[in-house]
Amino acid sequence: MLIIDALQYVNWTRELFETARGGGVNAIHVTIAYWENTEKTLANIADWNRKFTHHSDIIMPIKTGDDILKAQESGRVGIILGFQNCSPIEDDIRKVETLHHLGARIMQLTYNNQTLLATGCYEDGDSGVTRMGKQVIKEMNRTGMIIDMSHSAEKSTLETIALSERPIAITHANPLRWHEALRNKSDKVLRALGESGGMLGFSMYPFHLDGGPDCTLDNFCGMIMDTADLMGLDNIGIGSDLCQNWGYDTLEWMRSGTWTFKPDYGEGSASNADWPRQPDWFRSSSDFGNIISGLEAVGFARGDIEKIMGLNWLNFFTAGFKPQAA
Amino acid sequence: MLIIDALQYVNWTRELFETARGGGVNAIHVTIAYWENTEKTLANIADWNRKFTHHSDIIMPIKTGDDILKAQESGRVGIILGFQNCSPIEDDIRKVETLHHLGARIMQLTYNNQTLLATGCYEDGDSGVTRMGKQVIKEMNRTGMIIDMSHSAEKSTLETIALSERPIAITHANPLRWHEALRNKSDKVLRALGESGGMLGFSMYPFHLDGGPDCTLDNFCGMIMDTADLMGLDNIGIGSDLCQNWGYDTLEWMRSGTWTFKPDYGEGSASNADWPRQPDWFRSSSDFGNIISGLEAVGFARGDIEKIMGLNWLNFFTAGFKPQAA
DSSP states (O other): OOOEEEEEEEOOOHHHHHHHHHTTOOEEEEEEESSOOHHHHHHHHHHHHHHHHHTTTTEEEOOSHHHHHHHHHTTOEEEEEEESSSGGGTTOTTHHHHHHHTTEEEEESOSSSOOSSSOBTTOSOOOOSOHHHHHHHHHHHHHTOEEEOTTBOHHHHHHHHHHOSSOOEEOSOOBTTTSOOTTSBOHHHHHHHHHTTOEEEEOOOGGGSTTGGGOOHHHHHHHHHHHHHHHOTTSEEEOOOEEESOOHHHHHHHHHTTTOSSOOOTTSBTTBOSOOOOOTTOSSGGGHHHHHHHHHHTTOOHHHHHIIIIIHHHHHHHHHTSOOOO | OOOEEEEEEEOOOHHHHHHHHHTTOOEEEEEEESSOOHHHHHHHHHHHHHHHHHTTTTEEEOOSHHHHHHHHHTTOEEEEEEESSSGGGTTOTTHHHHHHHTTEEEEESOSSSOOSSSOBTTOSOOOOSOHHHHHHHHHHHHHTOEEEOTTBOHHHHHHHHHHOSSOOEEOSOOBTTTSOOTTSBOHHHHHHHHHTTOEEEEOOOGGGSTTGGGOOHHHHHHHHHHHHHHHOTTSEEEOOOEEESOOHHHHHHHHHTTTOSSOOOTTSBTTBOSOOOOOTTOSSGGGHHHHHHHHHHTTOOHHHHHIIIIIHHHHHHHHHTSOOOO
């Protein structure tokens, strides 16, 4: 079965690539920017190019939907480069195309905070899509850079769905109705996303789960069934938000960047600051089989499970990575 | 009479410094950043350091209120370095202090568009002061970097006045009640500004004037009298927004930066795109005498004119450029 994970943030080693391959994963959208500016993003892309060379027997870069099928055929893990923030383009709309040329295929308009383009989900106010944001959405549409609103605020997300001429993604989040969290999404957003042909990737990051690390597989898969009813079976997939092999310093940087002197605990708190414990049914890329079993157990048909585990993202990425038809 | 101009954007030459000195100007807040990132701002600061060396007989850098008096005593034009945007600090709050150390003393939180800190006056929505904005306001307060909201949206401006522990400035704008323009300010903003000990600098940029380039000196000075009633006589000064010796390419860059492919005409329009004509009573730094005459003509007392022309800014800058008392 084709398996695509639409979000991981992992401190990759050859061993972890092998784990992913062993777990049957054919493609992973990997985050290479949270706060990185252009220069630091170029360095991260260069690091990935080295990885593609050194581990060409087990990984390969994904630039088109066809590349995902090639990865599957050759038994390698396909890597989709993406940004969880718009910091890589700084204030220059022209860099969307430059970074697309260099292989980036997905970009969030915001990471928690306000950006030049839109408002993040941790802000009190939400100004919606900005003047620059409107221009950048057009440019992402034109070049084939997928818009991701996982960490964006509600009004900004709804406006982006409406403004974008191509479907957008929320690569890693869950429904708010299932678990109250700033990062989870309202029915209104999920309906608009589904109706516009967009995709939601279900997150297994404990802060997004009902019951946190103790969320059961059955509960999680029941939520997927419920969301399929809300959004349509063709608009959902997996975006595990698996974070692996990082120390606390990385988490601190993800949360606080250089925007505050005061520590920010993000979804955690001062007394619960560290990386959360993963649910025992999803601790690494070895565990996708558990999700498949869970989906079977709640009553999904085989064809539906194939869509959720990978075919929906394959279709979405195949269309979305192409430049816009003239 | 001490004369301080709280905003000019000039392509400076020795001749233009001499004009300013000849016009009796003792200190000018000069813009050295609209869209410049840290690196480009450092280059602009370095350029100014060269100017301070080469023209040390007629200009000098202003870092404290006392420096303004030294400039006056030595017959030189004092130069206050400032930014019309927060782009110089990029996404790094620590750079506020770095740039203060290098001589910058005034920073706008936004230039027309949304920034990481607050919303600009050309945006449709206004999210108010952002999470990073709240932290940066504290840091600007601490270091003695004056907050300028000349190009900011209303809600963001009111929130900043409330959040800032030190008075803020609107260095160059006029009352909205006098002339309807996105850049002019409502009574609500002006009252809050005055009540908090903040300062408004009156702009002579034609798009901010009732009647544009044909605004009469009498009309302009009558507006000042009216605003003195609204805000208090101690909270107003001059911020001419004089732009000189630039080609159209500079105006285009000020308006469009690199945030849009579509030309943006700012306060102008496609059919009226170029630099506006200055009113004939204020065409250069030679013309401050006209303002003094105009203020006399509408009935201001000598002592009041001295406040408006320079003493109010002197007091405000003397307090504001100092680090915050512990």
